[in-house]
Amino acid sequence: MSQPTDTSATTGGQVIDLMDRMPPQRREALEKAARTEVQSTASGIADASTGTVQLSDEVDGQDLPVIEQVDDVARRRLRLHLPAALVSREVWQHRRAVLTHAAGYHASRSHLYLGRLVKLSSIGVWSELGSAWSYLFVTEYGEMIAEARAQAKAKGYADHSDVAQLRAERRAIGQARRRENLTVLSATGVTSYIAVVVAVAEVWGMAMAAPALLPVVGVMYACGLREVRRRAEPFAIFEQAAADEDAPVSDSTINAALRKVKVLGEDEVAELVGPIRAVTINACEATLKLPSGVTAPRVIAARDALAEALNVEASWLDVRQAGHPNRITLWIATSDPFAEARVSPLVEAPERQDVWNRGIPIGFNRRGEVVYLKLKHVMALLGGMSRTGKGMLLRSIICGLGLDPRVNIRLAAGAKPGEHIGYAPVCASFFGRRPGRLDLLLDALLVEAYRREEFLEDEGRAKLSEKDLDQFPLELLIIDEGQEYTQNAGALSPEIVAKIERLAGFAAALNIVVVLVTQDPDKNTVPRKFKSNSAVRIATKTGSPTQTNAILKEGATGNGLRAHEIPFERKGLTIVDIDGAPGELIRSYFIEDEEYDGAAPVIAAGRALRESCGRAPGQFEDPIEDFLLEATGLSSSGGGPGGRGKPGPPEVSAAEVTVLDVLLGAFPPGVDRVPLDDVRTALGDWDQQWAPRPEEEAAAYNGRIGKALGDALAEELDGTDVTLEPARWRDGGNRVRGYLKADVEAAYEAARKIRK
Numbered sequence: 001m002s003q004p005t006d007t008s009a010t011t012g013g014q015v016i017d018l019m020d021r022m023p024p025q026r027r028e029a030l031e032k033a034a035r036t037e038v039q040s041t042a043s044g045i046a047d048a049s050t051g052t053v054q055l056s057d058e059v060d061g062q063d064l065p066v067i068e069q070v071d072d073v074a075r076r077r078l079r080l081h082l083p084a085a086l087v088s089r090e091v092w093q094h095r096r097a098v099l100t101h102a103a104g105y106h107a108s109r110s111h112l113y114l115g116r117l118v119k120l121s122s123i124g125v126w127s128e129l130g131s132a133w134s135y136l137f138v139t140e141y142g143e144m145i146a147e148a149r150a151q152a153k154a155k156g157y158a159d160h161s162d163v164a165q166l167r168a169e170r171r172a173i174g175q176a177r178r179r180e181n182l183t184v185l186s187a188t189g190v191t192s193y194i195a196v197v198v199a200v201a202e203v204w205g206m207a208m209a210a211p212a213l214l215p216v217v218g219v220m221y222a223c224g225l226r227e228v229r230r231r232a233e234p235f236a237i238f239e240q241a242a243a244d245e246d247a248p249v250s251d252s253t254i255n256a257a258l259r260k261v262k263v264l265g266e267d268e269v270a271e272l273v274g275p276i277r278a279v280t281i282n283a284c285e286a287t288l289k290l291p292s293g294v295t296a297p298r299v300i301a302a303r304d305a306l307a308e309a310l311n312v313e314a315s316w317l318d319v320r321q322a323g324h325p326n327r328i329t330l331w332i333a334t335s336d337p338f339a340e341a342r343v344s345p346l347v348e349a350p351e352r353q354d355v356w357n358r359g360i361p362i363g364f365n366r367r368g369e370v371v372y373l374k375l376k377h378v379m380a381l382l383g384g385m386s387r388t389g390k391g392m393l394l395r396s397i398i399c400g401l402g403l404d405p406r407v408n409i410r411l412a413a414g415a416k417p418g419e420h421i422g423y424a425p426v427c428a429s430f431f432g433r434r435p436g437r438l439d440l441l442l443d444a445l446l447v448e449a450y451r452r453e454e455f456l457e458d459e460g461r462a463k464l465s466e467k468d469l470d471q472f473p474l475e476l477l478i479i480d481e482g483q484e485y486t487q488n489a490g491a492l493s494p495e496i497v498a499k500i501e502r503l504a505g506f507a508a509a510l511n512i513v514v515v516l517v518t519q520d521p522d523k524n525t526v527p528r529k530f531k532s533n534s535a536v537r538i539a540t541k542t543g544s545p546t547q548t549n550a551i552l553k554e555g556a557t558g559n560g561l562r563a564h565e566i567p568f569e570r571k572g573l574t575i576v577d578i579d580g581a582p583g584e585l586i587r588s589y590f591i592e593d594e595e596y597d598g599a600a601p602v603i604a605a606g607r608a609l610r611e612s613c614g615r616a617p618g619q620f621e622d623p624i625e626d627f628l629l630e631a632t633g634l635s636s637s638g639g640g641p642g643g644r645g646k647p648g649p650p651e652v653s654a655a656e657v658t659v660l661d662v663l664l665g666a667f668p669p670g671v672d673r674v675p676l677d678d679v680r681t682a683l684g685d686w687d688q689q690w691a692p693r694p695e696e697e698a699a700a701y702n703g704r705i706g707k708a709l710g711d712a713l714a715e716e717l718d719g720t721d722v723t724l725e726p727a728r729w730r731d732g733g734n735r736v737r738g739y740l741k742a743d744v745e746a747a748y749e750a751a752r753k754i755r756k
Contacts (some may be wrong), residue, residue: 002008004103006605007187008447011210018171018428018533019457023307024559024605036658048246049330049436050691053500056269061426067405072441074598075635079651079709080642081333081738083162083414095245097278097284098250098595102114107562107609109310114236116236117217117221117469118223118227119224120220120221120225120572121217121220121224122220122224123228124219124220124223124224124225124226124227124229125220125222125223125224126566127223127226127227127304128223135177136174136177136178136183137174137704138170138174139172140175141166141167141169141173142171142488144166145163145166145170147322148162148163149163150167155645160657161459169614184199191298193216194480196212197209197213197635198474200212201427203258203322212281214329225740232328232336233620233700237462240288247286249276249285249286249330249332249754250276250308250382251270251271251272251276251288251434253310254270254286254288254310254330255269256272256312257307257309258270258299258309259307259308260637261305261306261309262302263294263299263301263302263306263637264291264294268291268294269291270288270289270290270291270294271288271289272286272289272447273286273287273288273289273327274287279331279367280368280518281335282333282335282337283331283332283334283337283367284331284332284334285329285331285332286329286330286332287322287328287330287331288327288328288330289326290327290328290331291326291386294326295325295326296319296320296322296325296327296328297319297321297325297328299319299328300320300328301317302561303317304560305581305692306319307455308384310332312332312333312334313336314334315336315337315338315365315366315585316332316333316334316336317330317331317332317333317366318330318331318365318366318367321718326396329580330452331366331367333366337366337368337668338572338573338585338587340364340571341364341572341587341590342364342587342589342590343589343590343591343592343598344361344396344399344589344590344591345361345370345401345589345592346361346396346399346589346602347599347601348600350399350403350601350602350605351403351605351607352403352404352609353400353401353403353404354404355374355375355376355400355406355474356406356469356474357374357376357466358372358374359372359373359580360372360373360375360396360397360400360401361373361396361400361589362393362396362576362585362586362588362589363393363396363572363574363576363587363588363589364586364587364589365581365584365585365586366585368539371383371576371578371580371581371584372579372580373397373400373576373578374578374579375401375474375475375476375513375515375536376534376536377463377508377509377511377533378513378536378579379503379504379508379514379515379516379530379534379535379536380513380514380516380519380528380536380537381515381516381530381531381534381536381537381538381550381551382394382513382515382516382535382540383518383519383521383525383526383539383540383542383547383550383689384519384521384539384540384542384547384551384563385519385542385543385553386519386520387539387540387571387575388541388566388568388571389540389541389571389572390517390519390540390586391419391574391593392571392573392589392590392591392593392648393538393540393573393588394478394480394517395591395593395599395623396588396589396591397478398411398420398423398426398478398599399516399599399602399603401426401476401605402423402426402602402603402607403602403605403606403608403609404474405609405610405613405615406470406473406615407467407473407476408428408473408475408476408622408624409426409429409431409476409478410427410428410430410445410475410477410478410624411423411427411429411430411431411478411479411480412429412430412431412434412437412438412441412477412479412480412483412485413430413431413480413481413645414415414433414479414480414482414483415433415434415435415480415484415486416481417431417432417433417644417645417646417685418644419593419684420480420645421639421644422599422600422603423599423603423642423643424639424643424644425603425604425606425607425616425617425638425639425643426565426579426603426606426607426610426617427617427623427624427625427638427639428617429441429624429625429628429636429637429638430601430636430638430639430640431529431636431639431640431646432645432646432648432685433484434668435484435489435490435492435493435496435567435668436484436492436668436669436670437628437632437636437669438479438485438496439495439496440452440627440628440631440632440669441477441624441628442499442500442503443479443499443504443627444506444624444627444628445475445507445512445622445624446499446502446503447623447627448475448512448624449503449507449510449625450513451505451513451554451623452464452472452511453506453510455472456510462509463509463510464510466511468511469511472510473615474510474512474513475509475512475624476513476515477512477513477514477515479500479514479515479516479517480517480519481517481518481519482516482517482518482525482526483518483519483520483521483525484516486500486525486526486527486661487525487691489523490579495694500514500516500527500530501528501529501530501675502638504527504529504530504532504533504534505529505533508533508535514530516530516534520543521542521547521551522546522547522550522551522572523550526551529559531550534579535579536573536577536578537551537552537578538551538575538576538577538578539551539552539561539574539575539576540563540572540573540574541564541566541568541573542563542564542566543564544564545557545564545695546561547564548561548562548563548564552564552575552577552583553577556577556583561575561577561583563575569677570587572588572590573585573586573587574586574587574588577599578756582649590730600641616638617637617638617640617751620639622637624695625637629650631669632647632669633649634647634648634649634650634665635647635648635649635650637650640661640665641661642657642659642661642686643733644685644686644687645685646661646662646682646685647665647666648661648664648665649661649664654750657686657711657714658751659683659709659716660681660713660716660744660748660751661748662686663679663682663739663744663748664741664744664745664748665682666678666679666681666682667741667744671741672740672742673727673729673738673739673740673741674700674741675736675737675738675740676706676726676737676738676739678738679709679738679739680701680705681707683709689704713747716751717750717751718745719749719754720750720751720753720754721740721750722746722747722750722751723747724739724743724744724747726738726739727740727743
């Protein structure tokens with residue numbers, strides 16, 4: 001609320017009202033100008049006057065003027081009754097493109113058209129001059145005279161009476177024709193016309209005489225055109241601009257392309273339903289009614305061939321059925337619709353998402369439409385080659401999941417857990433490469449699935465719905481670099497595969513979803529039963545048709561889903577086979593991950609949202625983490641005590657994590673000793689200062705970490721009678737240095753007592 005102006009002079013200043021110094025006429029003119037200016041704005045256009053605002057109780061009992069409000073609908077009433085072909089901005093935009101292209105096309109060929117016009121006019125002049133000569137000089141008698149000579153020669157004696165008679169007749173007829181009124185008037189008109197043109201050229205120059213020659217050119221053109229038609233010779237001056245490769249789309253180009261790919265017969269025509277519209281700056285859309293017997297699926301199946309016939313890339317063309325089987329919409333781009341990457345809308349607006357109904361925005365299709373991934377009652381498979389956009393796609397998925405507090409995210413990183421540390425604040429469970437812990441996590445999910453199954457049995461229902469999410473949240477397990485668990489986990493790999501397949505067989509209806517992310521997939525990498533039950537399949541660029549089929553489905557390449565043909569340099573291009581986008585090519589959204597962490601604000605918003613709902617890691621009762629904690633004594637909630645994907649004792653906060661905590665967490669379940677190599681890896685995952693430096697040699701790194709580890713352990717055990725030194729043992733024929741779990745536990749307990 002604005003405050004009244006302080007007119008007091010306590011500060012030594014003086015307030016002067018300039019309006020008082022103006023003459024009445026000037027003041028009235030200024031007020032009128034101000035009123036006019038206000039009424040010309042969007043806010044004041046409906047105002048009848050301007051003046052002082054008065055409250056309702058101040059004007060009780062007064063007669064107030066009636067202010068008429070302008071009815072915008074009434075103003076647009078005529079526009080509403082006009083057809084879209086006349087008032088649609090997109091339609092006129094396409095028409096302008098067609099006219100502009102036609103003008104440029106014909107202008108660039110004007111020299112060719114001029115040459116053809118001269119040639120056609122010359123044919124006309126020559127033809128008309130020949131006709132005039134034949135008429136005036138009776139040339140038709142020439143053939144008769146020649147025939148009379150031949151007959152006289154055949155008789156064997158000189159008899160030229162017939163020839164002489166024919167010549168006399170020709171002279172008489174010729175003289176009569178040349179004296180006809182039409183001949184005299186024509187000759188007079190031609191000579192007069194020539195004289196006038198010459199006079200104009202002499203007086204005003206050829207620039208003024210040129211327009212006077214236009215009637216001659218027109219007559220010559222008409223005569224030439226008549227002569228060409230008489231000869232039945234094909235001749236055209238102007239070319240069709242619509243037939244040019246760069247021409248905007250028209251109904252003729254579409255029909256020609258459909259005939260070329262054998263979708264339409266030579267006599268069949270696909271009729272436009274409404275005008276062609278320019279839907280974006282580089283694309284247009286046409287709706288067509290197909291002839292009887294031609295259906296939309298037939299056109300869609302021929303999309304690649306149709307794109308070639310239209311001189312565009314296959315990814316620049318989209319064909320969809322428009323309701324009726326005999327009606328299609330054809331969307332055609334003039335440039336690559338995936339050329340520019342787009343930042344995820346979650347970065348600009350990190351708002352609460354609805355994973356259940358709308359889904360997560362993961363990318364955009366060729367039309368520029370947002371593609372949403374729904375993870376409801378499904379299993380999901382994501383695969384492709386390294387460095388082709390899997391990580392960026394997973395980045396969008398996790399950010400979107402983090403913004404829906406009804407989802408419990410369980411993230412098991414098979415490799416490079418450091419790149420996922422930023423997601424820890426919204427993850428109910430997060431840990432790095434630990435096959436044993438994933439095996440236990442799958443056991444916990446199976447136990448939870450059986451518990452939910454019993455609930456449905458008691459309720460007499462077949463599946464959980466959205467209303468059950470408060471009691472049974474959506475448990476979503478993401479296994480990144482899944483091949484490290486399904487193939488490279490030693491004796492645990494078969495067990496992990498078997499449990500994944502068991503979950504895939506029945507858990508989707510229980511609000512339990514598994515997302516398997518794998519690299520360079522084949523039939524051995526992806527569990528067979530899991531693939532069979534995966535309703536969501538996403539493929540970035542693959543290395544071969546076999547890999548494409550391993551992710552999508554058998555025969556996918558034969559149906560045009562060729563992920564192995566995606567250009568390697570176009571990272572983010574993805575083929576998705578999901579609800580709402582079956583077998584569609586999209587480009588995933590971009591969230592910065594090199595210059596800075598673009599996902600950090602999204603994750604922070606997700607964390608704040610979850611905390612406000614009591615759904616942040618550690619805030620709610622979590623039977624899955626309780627199962628893991630009971631089995632291992634370590635928690636991975638929110639990425640563990642350090643938030644870095646390292647399970648640890650639950651009572652230790654991130655700020656209190658010590659080297660002993662990390663060292664104790666380096667022991668896999670059931671293992672009583674750990675080599676120094678594994679210790680260094682665990683320390684590097686915990687804090688970058690323990691990781692190898694760029695271009696640091698292995699010996700130098702081992703020496704640096706060994707000294708730093710010894711100093712850190714000595715500091716943490718200062719004040720105790722316990723020391724912790726590496727032990728030695730034999731593994732096969734090799735001598736190994738490392739730590740024994742009993743020694744580490746003793747040191748940990750001694751340090752804990754000192755801290756208390």
